[in-house]
Amino acid sequence: MRGPEQVSMRARLLFAILALVTGMVLGLSGLHLYGVVGGALEDAGQRATMLTEQVHAYLLEAVNRRVASERPLSPEESKRIWYEAVRNDELLNRFLHKSLTLCSFVVDIVIVDDQNRILAAAGPGRVGQPDTSARSWSEWQKGRL
Numbered sequence: 001m002r003g004p005e006q007v008s009m010r011a012r013l014l015f016a017i018l019a020l021v022t023g024m025v026l027g028l029s030g031l032h033l034y035g036v037v038g039g040a041l042e043d044a045g046q047r048a049t050m051l052t053e054q055v056h057a058y059l060l061e062a063v064n065r066r067v068a069s070e071r072p073l074s075p076e077e078s079k080r081i082w083y084e085a086v087r088n089d090e091l092l093n094r095f096l097h098k099s100l101t102l103c104s105f106v107v108d109i110v111i112v113d114d115q116n117r118i119l120a121a122a123g124p125g126r127v128g129q130p131d132t133s134a135r136s137w138s139e140w141q142k143g144r145l
Contacts, residue, residue, distance in 0.1 A: 044105040051099055051106065059111070062089055086111055086119040087127060096122040108133055 066085040072078040086092065096109045100122035109122040112131045121127065 047103065048106060051103060051109075055096070055099070055109065055111075058092065058095060059086065062086075062092060083113055083119055089120070092120055096120060 063082050063085045067078060067081050070081050072081055092111075096111075100106055100109055110118050110126070110131055110133055111120040113119050116131050118126045118129050118131050
């Protein structure tokens with residue numbers, strides 16, 4: 001085996017070029033991967049936001065109909081009516097379940113009250129339990145990739 005001083009100038013140049021090309025390929029591949037993943041996450045975020053807006057619009061319409069029919073006398077009574085309307089709305093529960101099955105990027109959909117108890121969820125049997133879900137999309141999006 002020859003020592004470093006015995007390696008020809010041509011071999012050293014070939015090793016340097018090989019190292020430079022390898023570094024450039026790895027760097028460009030990393031940048032491309034970052035762009036692809038960032039684009040996919042941005043697309044998933046837009047679809048999650050759209051789903052959130054759909055659920056929110058339906059929820060407001062359904063609850064406002066119920067509040068208008070019952071005419072609450074106090075803010076506490078309005079809150080109780082809102083919570084009952086969300087808890088007992090079968091169409092909302094079906095909508096949440098259907099939305100979850102149609103959106104492969106959504107892991108869970110829950111609607112919680114001010115004490116973090118689940119009022120409605122895409123999955124069965126969770127109403128009334130404390131919410132132990134992962135971070136919401138908006139919280140997760142504030143973090144770094």
